Amino acid sequence: MKQFHYRGARSIRGFTLIELMVVVAIIGILVGIAVPAYQDSVRKSRRGQAKADLAEVAQAMERFYTVNNTYVGANLADIAMTQSPKVGDPRYTISLSGATTASTFMLRAQPVGGQANDKCGTLTLSNTGAKTPNAQTMPECWNLQ
Template structure:
């Protein structure tokens, strides 16, 4: 064998081919199209739970007032909630009061308006609406 012949140098490529880059971009696109809607739904449910907590806290204030005064009429409290929830995502008006009954509501607004549960209500008997599974 003739050892004087040299082999041509092998070329080593540095970097990615266009095909490899397109495959990675496609995979990222598919993953994000699945993950983003799930993330948005989770954020919406988290805000709804915060509004439910607001309504429950307001209901407790009403019950304390009733225990002291034997009527709901005259209650002038406000929900002790995260101001971000009440200013940006839910409208929580003053409760509807009678001597022996109340109804508190939280109506979604802004980015929360697309919530499938809609307006949340709670009354003195503990009745929550909507009664759809997952809303309360």
């Protein structure tokens, strides 16, 4: 049986350790960039849900005011909105902030768990539509981006 050998042909032996380490370093850099960006995106989407839930509770408070001519006596448990999202693991706890008067209220969405790392922190919404954090100093917290 005759074996054929090609001149100048090199046998393939696999990857060198240096090539492997370069690939591992590149993957490490990509992961180091991608994971924080992903986590920030998740926190941003959860913040969006909390803003929508605050608006829904504010509407319920306005309906209560329309019927009773006062905000006093409004109960978030009756509205069935004490956390955001409504079902599943809470990312925000929704509550009334301070004393509710006949003509004023302040809603608060306090981040819990992993959402506590969100740069916007606690979100508030009043009966006048005033929001914190301030949309001028931290526009990413309330504006669509």
